[in-house]
Amino acid sequence: xxxxxxxxxxxxxxVDQIGINAILALSLAVCLRAGxxxxxxxxxxxxxxxxxxxxxxxxxxxxxxxxxxxxxxxxAVGALLALPVERLRGVFLAIATIxxxxxxRIVAYNLKITGGGDGFNGIPPLLxxxxxYAALLAIGAIFFALRGSRFALAMQTTREDEAASxxxxxxxxxxxxxxxxxxxxxxxxxxxxxxxTNFFLTPTDFAFGRMEQILVYCVxxxxxxxxxxxxxxxxxxILPEAFRFLRDFREVTNGIVLLAVIVFAPGGIxxxxxx
Amino acid sequence: MLAQQLANGIFLGATYALFAAGYALIFGVLDxxxxxHASIFMVAAFVCLTIVLAxxxxxxxxxxxxxxxxxxxxxxDRVAFAPLRRRNAGTLVPLISSIGFAIxxxxxxxxxxxxxxRQFPEAVRTAPPLSLGPVTFTLFDxxxxxxxxxxxxxxxxxxxxxxxxxxIRAVAEDRIAAALLGxxxxxxxxxxxxxASALGGAAGVLVxxxxxxVTFDMGGRIELKGLAVIILGGMGSVTxxxxxxxxxxxxxxxxxxxxxxxxxxxxxxxxxxxxxxxxPGGILGRRALRTA
Amino acid sequence: xxxxxxxxxxxxYGGVAALEGVSxxxxxxxxxxxxxxxxxxxxxxxxxxxGFVPLNSGTIVIGDARLDGxxxxxxxxxxxxxxxxxxxxxxxxxxxxxxxxxxxxRGDLDDDAMRALLGQAGLLEAxxxxxxxxxxxxxxxxxxxxxSLAGTPQILMLDEPAAGMNPVETKALGALVRAxxxxxxxxxxxxxxVALVRAVSDRVVVLxxxxxxxxxxxxxxxxxxxxxxxxxxxAV
Numbered sequence: 001x002x003x004x005x006x007x008x009x010x011x012x013x014x015v016d017q018i019g020i021n022a023i024l025a026l027s028l029a030v031c032l033r034a035g036x037x038x039x040x041x042x043x044x045x046x047x048x049x050x051x052x053x054x055x056x057x058x059x060x061x062x063x064x065x066x067x068x069x070x071x072x073x074x075x076a077v078g079a080l081l082a083l084p085v086e087r088l089r090g091v092f093l094a095i096a097t098i099x100x101x102x103x104x105r106i107v108a109y110n111l112k113i114t115g116g117g118d119g120f121n122g123i124p125p126l127l128x129x130x131x132x133y134a135a136l137l138a139i140g141a142i143f144f145a146l147r148g149s150r151f152a153l154a155m156q157t158t159r160e161d162e163a164a165s166x167x168x169x170x171x172x173x174x175x176x177x178x179x180x181x182x183x184x185x186x187x188x189x190x191x192x193x194x195x196x197t198n199f200f201l202t203p204t205d206f207a208f209g210r211m212e213q214i215l216v217y218c219v220x221x222x223x224x225x226x227x228x229x230x231x232x233x234x235x236x237x238i239l240p241e242a243f244r245f246l247r248d249f250r251e252v253t254n255g256i257v258l259l260a261v262i263v264f265a266p267g268g269i270x271x272x273x274x275x
Numbered sequence: 276m277l278a279q280q281l282a283n284g285i286f287l288g289a290t291y292a293l294f295a296a297g298y299a300l301i302f303g304v305l306d307x308x309x310x311x312h313a314s315i316f317m318v319a320a321f322v323c324l325t326i327v328l329a330x331x332x333x334x335x336x337x338x339x340x341x342x343x344x345x346x347x348x349x350x351x352d353r354v355a356f357a358p359l360r361r362r363n364a365g366t367l368v369p370l371i372s373s374i375g376f377a378i379x380x381x382x383x384x385x386x387x388x389x390x391x392x393r394q395f396p397e398a399v400r401t402a403p404p405l406s407l408g409p410v411t412f413t414l415f416d417x418x419x420x421x422x423x424x425x426x427x428x429x430x431x432x433x434x435x436x437x438x439x440x441x442x443i444r445a446v447a448e449d450r451i452a453a454a455l456l457g458x459x460x461x462x463x464x465x466x467x468x469x470x471a472s473a474l475g476g477a478a479g480v481l482v483x484x485x486x487x488x489v490t491f492d493m494g495g496r497i498e499l500k501g502l503a504v505i506i507l508g509g510m511g512s513v514t515x516x517x518x519x520x521x522x523x524x525x526x527x528x529x530x531x532x533x534x535x536x537x538x539x540x541x542x543x544x545x546x547x548x549x550x551x552x553x554x555p556g557g558i559l560g561r562r563a564l565r566t567a
Numbered sequence: 568x569x570x571x572x573x574x575x576x577x578x579x580y581g582g583v584a585a586l587e588g589v590s591x592x593x594x595x596x597x598x599x600x601x602x603x604x605x606x607x608x609x610x611x612x613x614x615x616x617x618g619f620v621p622l623n624s625g626t627i628v629i630g631d632a633r634l635d636g637x638x639x640x641x642x643x644x645x646x647x648x649x650x651x652x653x654x655x656x657x658x659x660x661x662x663x664x665x666x667x668x669x670x671x672x673r674g675d676l677d678d679d680a681m682r683a684l685l686g687q688a689g690l691l692e693a694x695x696x697x698x699x700x701x702x703x704x705x706x707x708x709x710x711x712x713x714x715s716l717a718g719t720p721q722i723l724m725l726d727e728p729a730a731g732m733n734p735v736e737t738k739a740l741g742a743l744v745r746a747x748x749x750x751x752x753x754x755x756x757x758x759x760x761v762a763l764v765r766a767v768s769d770r771v772v773v774l775x776x777x778x779x780x781x782x783x784x785x786x787x788x789x790x791x792x793x794x795x796x797x798x799x800x801x802a803v
Contacts, residue, residue, distance in 0.1 A: 085551070098502065153660075166618075167655070255380075259355060
């Protein structure tokens with residue numbers, strides 16, 4: 001199919017972005033499912049990307065080893081972050097985790113091994129579109145396998161009522177740590193994929209602007225629905241591309257779609273599906 | 276050197292305080308984080324710039340920018356928050372709808388003015404340097420500080436001594452009780468947005484003048500700093516936010532001396548993180564707006 | 568057989584003593600009624616036992632295990648289940664999910680076990696896949712009891728289960744509480760409806776100002792002059 005190939009070559013970066021953004025949206029969806037408005041996904045992604053780049057490019061580790069350590073690091077940082085913010089909920093948790101994300105960005109900006117503000121250059125394109133979608137599918141499959149599990153249920157009861165969850169014997173502290181570790185691992189995976197498909201990394205790639213986009217994907221998708229999050233990431237990544245003719249105005253469509261969904265379709269894409 | 280940095284910190288802190296006062300006012304009244312505040316901050320700088328470039332005096336540009344910022348705040352409330360108030364949407368969704376509004380505003384400004392840095396005409400900013408002991412600054416720096424302080428005094432007066440201020444405090448305290456007492460809730464919220472956004476807009480004009488740089492993404496730099504400031508001051512406390520603004524300004528300029536300029540932002544967010552973890556009520560304690 | 572024992576339990580909120588030197592025990596299969604005027608410390612006693620508020624003094628044991636100092640989920644896992652004065656179901660989740668959450672400490676439940684629990688609680692007709700919040704208020708209270716039974720507790724603490732129920736429902740509730748005790752579960756029943764407490768309790772403890780005022784057989788306790796004095800003005 002030459003047409004398909006031509007389309008792919010032309011839109012390859014968008015196709016890759018959609019996959020990576022969908023993975024990022026799933027990372028946030030995990031947190032929202034457990035009622036944790038933790039907004040450090042962009043930082044987790046950055047940790048995954050930088051650790052992968054440093055281990056594989058600077059230290060010349062094999063790709064698989066670097067990827068494993070990168071994802072594990074992001075997961076560990078997620079779990080560790082859950083401890084100090086243990087008493088924070090809602091908007092306070094959001095702000096603390098935003099602050100944490102900014103600190104990660106500033107650290108990346110100041111370290112030598114990350115390339116600082118100039119960025120980490122010369123990352124070979126070791127991964128490509130099929131890897132991105134294989135990862136997305138694998139993460140989706142894990143979501144599917146775990147839906148209805150006791151752990152998934154514990155996350156939902158924690159979102160509904162933390163005290164009552166404790167009252168039936170659920171260790172909500174552990175649920176929170178595990179949730180953030182999972183979010184770290186998923187966003188870390190997105191970071192690895194991003195690093196090996198984009199040639200270079202700068203701290204701004206993982207700044208608050210990225211975090212806002214991830215939030216937008218989830219809300220457009222219907223907040224806690226994994227499929228909705230993927231749909232939201234797809235829609236909001238394609239829109240600015242589709243409206244390229246609007247030039248510098250093109251982001252307007254994203255803002256308007258976002259406002260329209262919030263005001264007129266509170267359940268997001270997932271809500272429309274159910275209706 | 277240290278005295279000079281302290282003075283710089285106060286000049287910087289004044290704009291943080293002004294920006295965060297509006298941020299905190301909206302959080303105090305509505306319990307929502309308004310992430311569009313920084314985009315209004317930016318629009319006001321462009322409004323003032325445009326008026327000045329058209330040959331009008333700076334003071335006129337400043338006043339018009341304040342009014343335009345206030346009006347955009349009212350529109351923001353109507354578009355992004357009012358529909359959600361009617362269905363009790365919690366904290367996450369209003370946060371996102373404010374992001375949506377900010378995306379639209381930034382894209383429009385970016386579409387009109389492009390992505391390049393814009394500057395005020397040099398004539399607007401020239402002022403003789405002054406010395407006060409070891410500290411040097413310009414009359415222009417002083418004017419910015421003066422304008423910021425004056426606006427904060429006006430805010431304090433409005434909040435304490437006028438009917439609008441009493442209504443706003445009543446709505447912050449208990450919306451239902453305020454309605455029963457005959458306060459027009461929607462009108463009061465609209466006024467809150469007008470005042471808060473005008474303050475944010477004023478901060479935008481002053482920052483644009485301070486750095487002589489106006490860009491479509493200038494709000495991004497202060498947006499998260501503003502969060503740090505209102506955390507420092509105890510969320511929802513306007514007095515705390517003003518105090519927090521000055522504290523952060525001075526801390527940052529001192530951080531430049533002691534840890535270097537590339538780490539100065541880490542200080543702000545490190546302090547914010549620690550305060551949330553150790554003392555979530557901020558330096559003055561939470562709910563201070565309701566008594567101030 | 569003794570299941571739960573509180574000894575010299577004290578709880579303070581700020582400077583105020585909410586419970587002071589409270590000692591009591593609940594045997595397996597026994598219903599202990601806990602009554603007392605408003606603010607006497609009944610709910611505080613449940614909250615202290617289940618780890619929701621910390622003790623200032625005293626000990627609480629279930630079997631050989633100390634409960635004081637443990638966190639709520641650890642206490643729940645040791646076999647202490649409870650309901651709440653204001654129903655605290657997982658409202659957005661289904662009845663099925665609520666029951667599965669209740670069973671979390673010991674494993675999972677199949678549909679038959681869920682049906683049996685609902686039947687026992689008087690919710691035979693309920694749709695397992697309906698949202699818990701869609702139930703009528705009285706049914707929500709019954710589901711909350713079914714949820715706490717799903718974990719096969721040794722001790723069940725019911726905080727005003729009859730609140731908002733009509734006399735017919737209250738009577739059915741009394742039968743349910745008796746049936747629960749008959750399974751060998753020790754029940755601590757807080758209730759404003761003194762008639763219900765008299766009808767179902769094996770023993771009654773009266774709290775007043777955070778202290779045990781009287782304890783004994785239901786009929787003897789409600790005739791105790793000190794108890795009548797404490798309740799002055801309210802119907803005994």
